[in-house]
Amino acid sequence: EAGVAQSPRYKIIEKRQSVAFWCNPISGHATLYWYQQILGQGPKLLIQFQNNGVVDDSQLPKDRFSAERLKGVDSTLKIQPAKLEDSAVYLCASSLAGEFEQFFGPGTRLTVL
Amino acid sequence: SQKIEQNSEALNIQEGKTATLTCNYTNYSPAYLQWYRQDPGRGPVFLLLIRENEKEKRKERLKVTFDTTLKQSLFHITASQPADSATYLCALDTGRRALTFGSGTRLQVQP
Numbered sequence: 001e002a003g004v005a006q007s008p009r010y011k012i013i014e015k016r017q018s019v020a021f022w023c024n025p026i027s028g029h030a031t032l033y034w035y036q037q038i039l040g041q042g043p044k045l046l047i048q049f050q051n052n053g054v055v056d057d058s059q060l061p062k063d064r065f066s067a068e069r070l071k072g073v074d075s076t077l078k079i080q081p082a083k084l085e086d087s088a089v090y091l092c093a094s095s096l097a098g099e100f101e102q103f104f105g106p107g108t109r110l111t112v113l
Numbered sequence: 114s115q116k117i118e119q120n121s122e123a124l125n126i127q128e129g130k131t132a133t134l135t136c137n138y139t140n141y142s143p144a145y146l147q148w149y150r151q152d153p154g155r156g157p158v159f160l161l162l163i164r165e166n167e168k169e170k171r172k173e174r175l176k177v178t179f180d181t182t183l184k185q186s187l188f189h190i191t192a193s194q195p196a197d198s199a200t201y202l203c204a205l206d207t208g209r210r211a212l213t214f215g216s217g218t219r220l221q222v223q224p
Contacts (some may be wrong), residue, residue, distance in 0.1 A: 004156070004221055015166050023133070024181045028218050031210060033211075038217065041216050042117075042204075042214030042215050043157065043202075043212075044214070044219055045211055045212065045213070048209070048210075048211055055209055055211075056211050060127060089119045091156050091157075093156070095210065098210075099210075100145060100147065100206075100210060101147075101159045101162070102157075102159060103159070103210065104156025104157050105156050106154070106155055107154075107155075107156050
């Protein structure tokens, strides 16, 4: 079974630029999560989707971050414009509807200069 | 405010010994708690889930306890091996299957 796919794996941008990350969850997983993991910290939930609807985006900085999950499968997370403090690993995870176990992708490491 | 605390200092133990990691939380009433393993450059991997009405859960060399009175979970790895070296994260449910993670404890098992 293929795992959660993310791209790119690494991205370096200047502050105020825009960036987008892509996630393809495990086939059949209705729930998709985006997390931000700053070095030395645990993952912090940014947004949770159930199919293509948003369940929780309370910690998403909506002035600069946006996410969508068209057709309830792939998802993109965008930052526009980026700030220095956005430097982190962005993790995508998915789970079967109603299940507790989350399956994580390898993450995208973002460096903002 | 809600807080999850894990030992920020690395835990160094000798191969074959039992590693015990601690997760304390405040101002939460989680219905369940999960433990994940994270290796450098990789996403977390699920290990175990324990519910609020369970005192203990085991899986092979792993054991988790959950004390809702003390607001604490202990994670044990028996007969530890160098391959167990990683960062271990505890995570609490905050409703609708969303998780709040601790900052993790790095375990180093010396051969």
